[in-house]
Amino acid sequence: MFRKFRILILLLVLATVGLGAWRSNSRLTAWEHTIHVAIYPIAGDDSPATASYIRGLNNESFLEIAQWMQQQTEKQGLAILQPVALRVAPPLAETPPLRPNQPSALDAMLWSLKLRRWASQHDQIDGPKPHVRLFVLFHDPARNPSMPHSTGLSKGQIGVIHAYASRQQRRQNAVVITHEMLHTFGATDKYDLATLQPIYPQGYAEPGRDPRLPQEMAEIMGGRIPLDEQNAEIPTSLADTLIGWQTAQEIGFLRSTGKNGQN
Known part of the structure; x- marks a missing residue:
């Protein structure tokens, strides 16, 4: 009986939080004003190289993301002067609660609430209050050849x-950060979770290309550049990516679309 009551209370809390999140997301994706994005650097390991890399980060370190978003809004004909402004907060010493592996629905809900509570306690940054908060854990690539899964809510x-504490991988980091940032605007993944292959047509940058494969660019939420039916490569920078028609619709760039994204 107590468990059922606990679940009911949790569902009521989630419904209230969900309504507030829907309202907040609707305001963001109207694209009428600049969206302020805060990046909170965190050392994902105890490597001196990671600590040194984080100390060197500033607003200019992520300018590429803001410029890319500007280019994408211009392609869609949106008349907003600065769609996204990114600012870097002082490094955080504490890591956020990490998503459990293969969580149940209840575990995922509890983690989401715990993360939001933690974020509200660690969001100090100068300037305008951020609309989006990105907690980026940097890892020394010499110690971590692969990264844990990143999440955007x-x-x-x-x-x-999760990103690499490496200047050589700065542009690849920008792709990952932008992908997760677009999740916070409502964009969904467009790749097969089992194979990581982009899903046709929504996960392709140029679904109408003839021949279809190989593609030359990646749809940002598709995650990879399709080369053939079984293989795709990770884009090396945002210059190799774009926002496809379905992602554009999800984040408010397009108000309505027909077949294959045609207005």
Whole structure:
């Protein structure tokens, strides 16, 4: 009986939080004003190289993301002067609660609430209050050849992102950060979770290309550049990516679309 009551209370809390998140997301994706995005650097390991890399980060370190968003809005004919402004907060010493592996629905809901509470306690940054908060854990590539899975939540506009503490991989980091940032705006993944292959047509940058494969660019939420039916490569920078028609619709760039994204 107590468990059922606990679940009921949790569902009521989630419904209230969900309504607030929907309202917040609707305001963001109207694209009438600049969206302020805060990046909170966190050391994902105890490597001196990671600590040194984080100390060197500033607003200019992520300018590429803001410029890319400007280009994408211009392609869609949106008349907003600065769609996204990114600012870097002082490094955080504490890591956020990480998403459990293969969580149940209840575990996922509890983690989401715990993360939002944690984020509200660690969001100090100068300037305008951020609409989106991205907590980026940097890892020394010499110690971590692969990264844990990153997460972006449209409910609460929060991202927990894993990136490399390496100047050589700065542009690849920008792709991952942008992908998760777009999740906070409501964009969905467009790749097969089992194979990581982009899903046709929504996960292709140029679904109408003839021949279809190989593609030359990646749809940002498709995650990879399709080369053939079984293989795709990770884009090296945002210059190799774009926002496809379905993602554009999800984040408010397009108000309505017909077949294959045609207005």
